[in-house]
Amino acid sequence: MILDATAGNRVIWRLKNPPNVIFLDVETRLPRKPDIYADNRLMPFRNEVFDMIIFDPPFSWGEEFGVYNRYVNEKRRIEESKGTKPFTYYGADKYKSRGELISAIYKTQVELSRVLKSDGVLMLKWGEVDIPLTNVLTVFQGWMEMMRLYIDDPSQTAGKTQTYWILLCKKNGGIKQTDLTNMLSAMASPPTALSDSPSCPQPHPTPRQHQLFEYQ
Ligand SMILES: C[S@@+](CC[C@H](N)C(=O)[O-])C[C@H]1O[C@@H](n2cnc3c(N)ncnc32)[C@H](O)[C@@H]1O
Numbered sequence: 001m002i003l004d005a006t007a008g009n010r011v012i013w014r015l016k017n018p019p020n021v022i023f024l025d026v027e028t029r030l031p032r033k034p035d036i037y038a039d040n041r042l043m044p045f046r047n048e049v050f051d052m053i054i055f056d057p058p059f060s061w062g063e064e065f066g067v068y069n070r071y072v073n074e075k076r077r078i079e080e081s082k083g084t085k086p087f088t089y090y091g092a093d094k095y096k097s098r099g100e101l102i103s104a105i106y107k108t109q110v111e112l113s114r115v116l117k118s119d120g121v122l123m124l125k126w127g128e129v130d131i132p133l134t135n136v137l138t139v140f141q142g143w144m145e146m147m148r149l150y151i152d153d154p155s156q157t158a159g160k161t162q163t164y165w166i167l168l169c170k171k172n173g174g175i176k177q178t179d180l181t182n183m184l185s186a187m188a189s190p191p192t193a194l195s196d197s198p199s200c201p202q203p204h205p206t207p208r209q210h211q212l213f214e215y216q
Contacts, residue, residue: 001021001022002021002051004022004053005112006054006056007023007024007035008027008088009030009032009089010023022035022036023036025037027089040055040108042111043111047114047115048116048118048120050115051117051120052121053112053120053123054125055108055112055122055124056125057101057104057108057126058094058101059090059129059130059161060101061092061094061095061096061098062093062095063092064090064092064093102136109122109140113170119169122143122168123166123167124166124167124168125166126163126164127164128161128162128163133164133166143169144168144170144171145167146167146168146169148167150162150163151163151165
């Protein structure tokens with residue numbers, strides 16, 4: 001099960017209603033309604049229930065970039081009557097200052113860590129509108145960066161700023177060594193009929209074991 005913890009208008013999603021995704025947002029004016037209205041700093045979920053979480057927080061603070069107010073007042077009426085897609089709502093108006101935004105991201109990542117499974121993945125989207133990525137990543141102390149993707153698609157970036165997708169996993173709560181040993185010994189046991197055959201080489205777990213243990 002996947003959680004989108006900052007669903008907005010789901011502009012980044014090609015499938016707007018995938019069956020295995022829960023869309024959550026705190027904004028009540030969104031034309032494309034979330035499944036759950038909630039603050040992602042305190043969510044109504046049990047511990048460790050999601051395999052993946054998408055986190056696309058506001059990249060800035062203060063006034064919304066103007067798009068949303070125009071949209072709500074006029075474009076909403078026109079676009080919705082034509083059935084065309086909603087604009088991106090960035091949520092910058094939710095936070096008054098840089099400190100407030102950073103503090104919110106800090107609290108959210110604690111909560112995301114609580115609801116993400118131990119071997120789950122967090123996908124963080126960040127655009128360097130006002131805060132460099134390196135500064136934001138200092139908030140994610142309990143996480144390890146697995147992958148960094150640079151977005152070149154202008155429809156997914158705010159103006160010309162660099163935007164990233166960062167894949168994170170939990171530092172200490174990840175796959176445990178005993179789980180891996182069990183998994184590897186299962187992989188290393190060939191079907192009985194084949195194990196007696198001299199022409200069938202036995203699987204050797206060692207190289208993969210090394211690779212996987214790097215995550216510890
Ligand atoms: C950059 S937009 C997300 C855009 C979205 N990914 C899309 O495809 O349209 C950020 C979203 O985070 C939401 N948000 C901001 N703070 C939040 C909070 N504390 N809890 C839940 N949602 C929040 C905003 O309402 C806004 O919809």
